[in-house]
Amino acid sequence: MDKEALKQKILEVFQKKASSGGKSKIYLKDLQREIPEANPRDIKNAANELVKEGKLEYFSTGSTVMYGLPGVGMGLEAGMDKPEE
Amino acid sequence: MGEVKKHDTPLLDELKSGPWPSFVDDIYNYAEKHKKQAGFDILGQMELSYKNKETHWKHGGIVGVFGYGGGVIGRYSDQQEKFPAIWAFHTVRVNQPAAKWYHTSALRKLCDLWDHRGSGIMNFHGSTGDIILLGTVTEQLEYIFYDLTHQLKMDLGGSGSNLRTPECCVGMSRCEWSCIDTQDIIYELTMQFQDELHRPAFPYKFKIKVSGCPNDCVAAIARADFSIIGTWRDDIKIDQEAVRAYVGGELKPNAGAHSDRDWGPFDIKKEVIDLCPTKCMFWDEGQKKLYINNRECNRCMHCINVMPEALRPGDDRGATILMGAKAPILEGAQLSTVIVPFMKLEPPYDNLKNLIYKVWDYWMENGKNRERLGETIQRIGLNRFIVDVLGLKPIPQHVREPRSNPYIFWKEEEVEGGWTRDVAEFRRRHPA
Numbered sequence: 001m002d003k004e005a006l007k008q009k010i011l012e013v014f015q016k017k018a019s020s021g022g023k024s025k026i027y028l029k030d031l032q033r034e035i036p037e038a039n040p041r042d043i044k045n046a047a048n049e050l051v052k053e054g055k056l057e058y059f060s061t062g063s064t065v066m067y068g069l070p071g072v073g074m075g076l077e078a079g080m081d082k083p084e085e
Numbered sequence: 086m087g088e089v090k091k092h093d094t095p096l097l098d099e100l101k102s103g104p105w106p107s108f109v110d111d112i113y114n115y116a117e118k119h120k121k122q123a124g125f126d127i128l129g130q131m132e133l134s135y136k137n138k139e140t141h142w143k144h145g146g147i148v149g150v151f152g153y154g155g156g157v158i159g160r161y162s163d164q165q166e167k168f169p170a171i172w173a174f175h176t177v178r179v180n181q182p183a184a185k186w187y188h189t190s191a192l193r194k195l196c197d198l199w200d201h202r203g204s205g206i207m208n209f210h211g212s213t214g215d216i217i218l219l220g221t222v223t224e225q226l227e228y229i230f231y232d233l234t235h236q237l238k239m240d241l242g243g244s245g246s247n248l249r250t251p252e253c254c255v256g257m258s259r260c261e262w263s264c265i266d267t268q269d270i271i272y273e274l275t276m277q278f279q280d281e282l283h284r285p286a287f288p289y290k291f292k293i294k295v296s297g298c299p300n301d302c303v304a305a306i307a308r309a310d311f312s313i314i315g316t317w318r319d320d321i322k323i324d325q326e327a328v329r330a331y332v333g334g335e336l337k338p339n340a341g342a343h344s345d346r347d348w349g350p351f352d353i354k355k356e357v358i359d360l361c362p363t364k365c366m367f368w369d370e371g372q373k374k375l376y377i378n379n380r381e382c383n384r385c386m387h388c389i390n391v392m393p394e395a396l397r398p399g400d401d402r403g404a405t406i407l408m409g410a411k412a413p414i415l416e417g418a419q420l421s422t423v424i425v426p427f428m429k430l431e432p433p434y435d436n437l438k439n440l441i442y443k444v445w446d447y448w449m450e451n452g453k454n455r456e457r458l459g460e461t462i463q464r465i466g467l468n469r470f471i472v473d474v475l476g477l478k479p480i481p482q483h484v485r486e487p488r489s490n491p492y493i494f495w496k497e498e499e500v501e502g503g504w505t506r507d508v509a510e511f512r513r514r515h516p517a
Binding site for chain 1: 145146152155158161173244245285287289449
């Protein structure tokens with residue numbers, strides 16, 4: 001699978017999950033499970049490129065990292081309203 | 086700069102009364118001197134946590150700067166109205182130089198940076214080895230990253246499901262026992278694995294640590310998924326003259342490290358020979374000569390530590406590669422287990438890098454979410470990991486306790502007659 005096709009497939013996985021009310025943030029492993037025909041390293045590279053392009057975003061507690069669509073589910077600073085200066 | 090507001094902290098103030106230096110004093114002193122509200126707010130929130138016996142931090146969110154999937158750990162207060170200066174209090178991990186050598190000017194610049202863009206609170210060093218800059222707000226992250234990389238020539242460390250910042254002991258820079266150039270190895274691995282260090286690639290964290298000798302000063306065996314520990318495979322070098330000097334009391338054992346008390350005259354039998362875990366040493370009192378059966382030595386380093394002038398690691402040096410250490414999360418704590426008993430390590434360390442890639446390829450595909458390498462090995466079995474995954478030949482060094490527990494598992498094709506042979510017939514010839 002070429003990189004652009006893989007990136008498209010990754011986005012489809014996220015969109016499908018988001019539209020069916022599934023998880024808005026998933027682990028890299030979950031992505032690998034959804035696209036078993038691709039090499040895990042290629043999936044990682046493609047997902048990281050999508051983050052760079054702004055089509056996905058990371059979400060982390062510090063111990064692990066999840067991926068999600070920007071604006072879907074809890075945002076990077078959801079509920080973290082910065083007080084007025 | 087506006088007025089700063091101090092909170093009442095009666096519980097924390099008690100910590101100032103102990104015999105040790107207190108972080109409460111340190112943070113108050115700093116906050117008062119620099120008029121930093123964040124310092125007062127962090128102590129205020131901690132006081133509240135002590136009172137309520139629960140945390141007031143929320144985890145999750147920001148993970149890095151543009152292009153990076155790690156190095157910044159998002160922290161937010163759930164008491165933002167009470168403590169507005171710490172509404173966000175992100176942690177920044179900074180990749181430390183190998184063996185943590187700094188020029189003082191670099192440290193001054195780093196402190197200036199954190200005075201200006203952060204809370205001023207930092208931690209030298211975190212458990213993984215990074216410099217930890219504690220407490221900044223989201224808007225400052227890109228500026229901090231720019232200053233770190235462009236002015237200080239420092240980079241962010243690893244967090245999340247990334248390769249964590251590789252770490253090593255002082256190695257050859259200060260230690261005569263170092264069998265490998267730990268700093269060079271760490272530098273090489275850090276440069277080689279930049280992608281894995283900065284972008285999440287794995288099911289969970291992955292740590293690489295390098296110790297120069299089996300004393301294992303960075304505790305690689307206890308903490309790293311991939312532990313590299315310097316060792317030698319020829320004989321311990323003995324200077325019999327120096328051994329006699331230790332026995333005669335002319336040289337202080339342990340290089341004088343325990344000389345604060347009178348432990349009586351040095352007794353080589355009691356303090357060295359009898360403590361050898363494999364009983365491979367002999368002191369001939371008549372000849373005044375020390376013998377070591379090097380084939381039995383398991384590199385515990387005790388004799389070398391006690392008599393450093395008389396005994397030294399051999400000359401044929403390399404490293405033992407162990408894998409799978411972890412703290413208790415899914416399963417209990419585990420020490421690393423020997424996978425490659427001896428590997429020559431010379432630049433550019435291609436043999437080492439290839440082994441790491443092989444492990445990663447398997448773990449990335451087969452490891453479960455939040456499963457450390459040690460747990461994957463435990464799940465599939467050490468024998469399968471050694472033979473099927475890494476393609477190595479099982480050897481006695483893979484047996485955890487070869488002297489007390491010699492059990493190994495055989496494959497069917499390795500056993501004459503396989504699993505289907507007629508046991509009754511076998512027992513007729515060989516009664517149990």
